Amino acid sequence: MSIQKVVVMGAGHGGFQLAATLRQTGYQGSIQLLSDEPGLPYQRPPLSKSYMQGKISEMAMLFRPAAFYETEKVELIHDSAKIINCDAKTVELNSGKILPYDHLIIASGARNRLLNLPGSDLQGVHGIKTRQDADVLIPLLPIIKKLAVIGAGFIGLEFAAVAAAQGAEVHVIELGERPMQRAISEQMSEVFRLAHEQWGVQFHFNTGVSAIEGDGDKVSRLLTNDGSSIEVDRIIYGIGVIPNVEIAADAGLTIENGIVVDEMLLTSDPNISSLGDVANFPCKYFNGKRIRLESVQNAVDQARTIAARLMGNPAPYIQLPWFWTDQGNLKLQIAGLSIGYNETVIVGSVADQKLSVLCFCDGELICVESCNRAGDHMVGRKLLARVSGLTPEIAKVEGFDLKAWEVLNRPEV
Amino acid sequence: MINVTFIEHNGTEHKVTAEAGQSVMQAATFNQVPGISADCGGAGACATCHTYVAAEWVDSFPTKTEMETDLLECAIDIRENSRLSCQLVLSDAVDGIVITLPESQ
Numbered sequence: 001m002s003i004q005k006v007v008v009m010g011a012g013h014g015g016f017q018l019a020a021t022l023r024q025t026g027y028q029g030s031i032q033l034l035s036d037e038p039g040l041p042y043q044r045p046p047l048s049k050s051y052m053q054g055k056i057s058e059m060a061m062l063f064r065p066a067a068f069y070e071t072e073k074v075e076l077i078h079d080s081a082k083i084i085n086c087d088a089k090t091v092e093l094n095s096g097k098i099l100p101y102d103h104l105i106i107a108s109g110a111r112n113r114l115l116n117l118p119g120s121d122l123q124g125v126h127g128i129k130t131r132q133d134a135d136v137l138i139p140l141l142p143i144i145k146k147l148a149v150i151g152a153g154f155i156g157l158e159f160a161a162v163a164a165a166q167g168a169e170v171h172v173i174e175l176g177e178r179p180m181q182r183a184i185s186e187q188m189s190e191v192f193r194l195a196h197e198q199w200g201v202q203f204h205f206n207t208g209v210s211a212i213e214g215d216g217d218k219v220s221r222l223l224t225n226d227g228s229s230i231e232v233d234r235i236i237y238g239i240g241v242i243p244n245v246e247i248a249a250d251a252g253l254t255i256e257n258g259i260v261v262d263e264m265l266l267t268s269d270p271n272i273s274s275l276g277d278v279a280n281f282p283c284k285y286f287n288g289k290r291i292r293l294e295s296v297q298n299a300v301d302q303a304r305t306i307a308a309r310l311m312g313n314p315a316p317y318i319q320l321p322w323f324w325t326d327q328g329n330l331k332l333q334i335a336g337l338s339i340g341y342n343e344t345v346i347v348g349s350v351a352d353q354k355l356s357v358l359c360f361c362d363g364e365l366i367c368v369e370s371c372n373r374a375g376d377h378m379v380g381r382k383l384l385a386r387v388s389g390l391t392p393e394i395a396k397v398e399g400f401d402l403k404a405w406e407v408l409n410r411p412e413v
Numbered sequence: 414m415i416n417v418t419f420i421e422h423n424g425t426e427h428k429v430t431a432e433a434g435q436s437v438m439q440a441a442t443f444n445q446v447p448g449i450s451a452d453c454g455g456a457g458a459c460a461t462c463h464t465y466v467a468a469e470w471v472d473s474f475p476t477k478t479e480m481e482t483d484l485l486e487c488a489i490d491i492r493e494n495s496r497l498s499c500q501l502v503l504s505d506a507v508d509g510i511v512i513t514l515p516e517s518q
Contacts, residue, residue, distance in 0.1 A: 024447065043454045050456075060435065060455075065443050072445070300452060324458040331480065333458055374480050378460055378487030403486070 003102040003310055004029035007091050009081050009247075010107035011035035012044065014276035014299030016063045018105055019074045021307035031073065032099055034091075036080040037130055040066060045296060047134040048158040049326050052141065061131070081108075084251035086269045103271055103310060106248055106259060107303070110241035110277040110294060115150065119212030124219035125235045128155055140234065144168045148222050148232040150209055152179040154325045156238035157196065161328040164199040171230050172196070173204045173222070183323070185338050187346055187357045188369045192327065195353060199328055204228065241294060243278040256280060258292040263316035265306050273309075275302035284318045285337055285366070285384070295323045320385050322377075329353075333377035336367035336384045345395040347402060348373055356380070356402065358395050365390045368402075379406045386411060415503045415510075419446045422516040433505055437498035437512055438462040448514040455499035460484040461518040462498040463491070467511040474501050490515050 006022065008015045011033050019031045035041060042061040050056045059065075069076050077099075083092040084104065091099045112127040114120070126137055147163045149156040152174035164170045176182075178189040179196070193203060204224060212235065213221040222230045243258040254260040254268040258280035265273050265281060276299035280292045301319040308315060323334040330353060341359035348355035356376040359367035365388050368380025379402050383390060389409060394400065417440045419427040431440035441449045441462075453459040457480055466474070471494050477485070481497050488495065498512065 024445070045454065045456060057434070059432075060439065063442075064445075068443070068445065296454070297452065322459075324453065324456065326456065331458070372480070373483070374457075374460075375483035375486050377458075378484060382487070 002029075003027075005032075005100060005102045006030065006105065006310065007032045007034070007099050007101040007103075008105045008107055009034050009091070010109055010244075010276075010278075011037070011041040011076065012107060012109050012276065012299065013296050014109075014303045015105070015107035016041045017300045017303035018107065018275070018307055020064070020072075021304050022310065023072045023074065025307060025311050027307075027311060029102075030075065032075045032077055032101075034077050034079060034081055034093070036078070037132070038078065039131070040064070040069075040076070042131055043296075044129075045324075047131065048128050048155045049162065051131075052134055052138060052159070052162055054138065058131075081247050084247055084272070086251050086253075086272070089271055101271070103273065105303075105306060106267070106272060106274040106278060107276050107299070108244040108247070108278050110243045112237075113240045113242050115209075115212075115237050115239065117209060117212055119214060119219070122212055122214040122219040123217050124214075124233060125212065125237070127237055128159060129241075137236075141166055144234045146230075146232045146234070147171070148173060148230055148235045150235060150237040151239040152176070152203070152205075153182070153238050153240070154180060154323075156236060157192065157327050158325060159236050159238075160196060160201050161199060164196070164201050165328065170201045171204060171222075171232070172201055173207060173209055173224060173230075175206070175208050177205050179203070180325075183338070184332070184334065184369055185341060185344050185357045185359050185367075187344050188332070188371065191350060191353060191355065191371055192330070192332070195328060195330055204230075241277065243280075243292060245278060248272075248274070248278075257290075260290070263318075264309060264314060265302055265317050273306045275299060275306060281317060283321070283337075285321055286339065291337075293321055295321065297322050320381055322381060330371055331374070333370045333374060334367065335370075335377055335380035336365075338367035338369065341366060343392050345392050347376070347395065347400060358390070358392075358402075360392050363391055376402050379403050382406055415440075415505060415508045417503070418509075418511045419448075420511065420513045421446075421448055422514055431503050433503055435503050437464065437496075437501040437503060437510075440503060441498065441512075446514075448518070449498060450518050451499065453499075457481065457484065457497065457499060460488050460497060463488040463515050463518055464496055464498040464501075465492060465513040465515070466494045466496050466501070467513065468494065470507055470510045473507045473510075488515070489517055 370377040429444040
C-alpha cells in the first residue's frame with residue numbers, strides 16, 4: 001500500500017527536511033508538520049551565535065518563507081501531539097484534533113536539562129534552546145556585566161565567547177575537567193581553553209554549582225561545590241538535553257536513551273520512524289553500537305534516509321557524523337566520533353590556532369577535529385567514509401599534509 | 414527586489430527574486446531551486462552550496478576568505494568562478510545575476 005498521509009511530529013531540522021525532501025522527490029500525498037513553537041520553522045545553530053549577535057535576521061534564520069508551505073502543500077500545524085494511537089494509526093493533538101497517518105515520523109527532539117538547584121528559579125537564569133529563548137537574551141546581552149555559564153559544552157561556550165566579546169566578565173563552571181569533554185579530544189579542548197582564557201573567560205573545572213542566590217528575586221551570586229562564591233548578574237546553563245520521548249513511551253514504543261530505532265530508522269512500530277536528537281540508532285561509525293546524536297547533520301541526513309525509504313528506496317542509515325561550533329574567531333569542525341580514541345596526532349599549528357587533531361583508535365582513524373582548517377575537515381570526511389589506511393605513524397612524519405595524502409591514496413574507482 | 418537566474422547543470426533555468434542582504438544560497442533554497450543542499454544552513458561549515466558565478470558578476474563580491482577557499486578545494490569540479498553561495502550576499506548592484514549550478518554537491 002502506498003503512503004498517502006505523512007504526519008511529522010516536530011519542525012526542527014529533521015522534521016522540516018523530511019517534508020522538504022519528500023516533496024523534492026515527488027511525494028504527492030499529504031504532509032502535516034507539527035510545530036509546538038510559534039512562527040515558521042527555523043535553524044537553531046545561529047541562536048547562540050550569529051543571531052544572538054544580531055548578524056543575521058529572523059528571516060535569514062528560516063528554512064523557507066511562508067510561501068513554501070502553501071505552494072508545496074506542507075501543512076504546518078502549530079500544536080503538540082498528545083497521544084499516539086498505534087493501532088488506529090492516529091495522532092491526537094492538544095487541541096483535540098485527530099490526525100490519521102499512514103506513516104508517522106517522530107522528530108520531537110530534545111529539551112534542555114533544567115538546573116535543579118536552590119535558586120534556579122530566580123530571575124536572570126536562562127537556557128538557550130528556542131528562538132524565544134534567544135529573543136529574551138538579545139536585548140540583555142549588552143548590559144550583562146558578570147555572567148556565569150554553567151556547563152562547558154558547545155552552546156555554553158558559544159555564548160561565553162559572545163558575552164566576553166561584549167566586555168562581560170565571564171565565568172564557566174564545569175563538572176568535568178576540560179571544555180567540551182564529551183565531544184572532543186584533550187588536545188583540542190586545550191586549544192579552546194587557552195583561546196577562551198585569552199578572551200577573558202575564567203574557567204572553574206571539576207566543580208558543580210551548589211546554589212544560586214539572589215537579591216530579592218534577581219540572581220546575584222552563585223556558589224560552587226568547591227566553596228567559591230561568584231558575583232553574577234546573569235546565568236546561562238547548558239548542561240545537556242533530555243530526549244522528548246514521553247508520548248512515544250506512552251504509545252508503547254521501545255525507549256532506551258531516546259526512541260530506539262533500527263538501522264532503517266524504524267521504531268518498534270513499523271508505521272513509525274524516528275530521527276534526530278530523540279532517536280537512538282545503531283551507528284556505523286560507533287562500531288554499530290547505539291548512540292543518540294544531537295546535531296544538524298544527523299537530523300538532516302536521517303530525514304533524507306527516511307524520505308527515501310517512504311518513496312520506495314529503502315537503505316540503512318550510514319552517514320558519517322559531523323558537527324561544528326563557532327566560538328570567537330575559531331571554527332571547530334568535527335568529522336567522525338572521537339569516543340574511545342587512544343592516540344592522537346596534531347597537524348598544523350597550535351600557536352596559530354590552525355590545526356587538526358587526528359584521533360585514532362588502535363591505529364585506525366576515527367575522527368578528525370579541525371580548528372580553522374576547513375580543508376582538513378572536508379578531507380577528513382572523505383577519509384573517514386572509506387577505509388583510509390591512514391595510521392598515526394604516517395601522520396606523524398614531519399611535513400605530513402592531510403589533503404595531499406588523501407589525493408595520493410584515493411582508492412581506484 | 415533582486416533578480417537572480419539559476420541554471421541547473423542540465424540547463425533548466427530558474428528565475429527567482431530575492432531581497433538585498435539575502436545570500437545567493439537563500440535565494441536558491443527559498444525558491445526550491447534544486448542542486449544546492451546547503452547542509453549547514455550557511456554557516457560556512459560544509460561546502461554543499463557550491464555554485465559558478467557568471468563572469469561579469471565575479472568581481473561584484475568580496476574575494477574569498479581562506480575558509481571559503483579551503484572548503485571549495487574539496488568541492489566537486491571547481492573552476493575559477495566557483496563560490497560557496499552562502500558567502501555571496503545579494504545587493505542591488507548584482508540585480509540580474511546569473512548563477513550556474515554544478516552537476517552535484
